[in-house]
Amino acid sequence: MTLLDSHARTGTVARINPVAKLGASALIAIPLVLTLDWLSAAIALVLELALIPFAGLGWREFWVRTWPVWLAAPLTGLTIALYGEASGTVYVDWFVVHVSDGSLELALATMLRVLAIALPSVVLFVTVDPTDLADGLAQVVRLPARFVLGALAGLRMVGLFLDDWRALELARRARGVADRGRIRRFLGMAFALLVLSIRRGAKLATAMEARGFGAPVRRTWARESRFGAREWALMALGLGIALTAVAASVVFGTWNFILGPGA
Known part of the structure; x- marks a missing residue:
């Protein structure tokens, strides 16, 4: 575990059920997906940034985690600004590039919407353990245990997948067949890794069946997944951010429903 991981796991949000984190992210994202206006996304983003310090992340850790966003x-x-639908005053009109008032406003709305949707998801899921998430999905959401445990097992295999890729690369280099032909080498390694993954998946499925993971009975769980006051509070915060953003957008007339006649 890295220093960033240990710091993140001491925050207020770290002990909240992953299902609540998933629900809060969805409550924020769904209204923002349904509209394409800058005001609702900007208000949601400002409220999220105001709450991020309470998530237990230092600012350095926050930037390390979210820089791709x-x-x-x-x-x-930028893509929307250059190639979006032209409307209003046109500033640049060259070949397929059309920069206008409409494309610039749409670009701003798109950029803010990406930030408002992605940032809370990244921050909330920094401390999520796959096993805790699987426990929550099976015990709280009541998803089929067979599906949840299979997905968890597959997720746990990602680390082995990367190790296998590195081992194959080193083995091919040791045999002198990896010095040239990058495309051919990549295709060969990908096929070999596919065969290895299928074999490992079949063995893992057999082992899980032998241990009773697919039994048609009500299963027990080693750890109880609780959903209490903290989880409902986080869900309420997500809902409050979404409702505030939507209400402000409707009041100031910027609401732009993506499935409406004007979309």
Whole structure:
């Protein structure tokens, strides 16, 4: 465990059930997905940034975790600004590039929406353990145990997948077959890894069946997944952010329903 991981796990949000984190992220994201206006996304983003210090993340850790989001959002906005639908005053009109008032406003709304949706998801899931999430999905949401445990087992295999890729690469280099032909080498390694993954998956499925993971009876759990006051409070915060953003957008007339006639 890294220093960032140990620091993150001491925060207020660290002990909250992962199902509540998933629900709060969904409550924030769904209204923002349904509209494409800058005001609702901006209000949601401001409220989220005000609450992030209470998540137990230091600012250095926050930037380390979220820098891909801060990089992707402006790039997404730039694409919309250059190639979005032109409306209002046109500033640049060259070939397929159309920069206008409408495309710039749409670019700003898109950039803010990406930030408002992605940032809380990243911050909330920094401290989520896959096993805790599986416990919550099975015990709280009541998803089928067979599906949840299979997904958890597959997720746990990701680390082995990466180790196998490195081992294959080193083995091919030791045999002198990895010095040239990068595309051919990649395709060969990908096929070998696919075969290895299928074999390992079949063995893992057999082992899990032998241990009774697929038995048609009500199973017991080693750890109880609780959903109490802290979880409901986090869900309420997510709902409050979404309702505030939507209400402000409707009041000031910027609401732009993506499935409406004007979309």
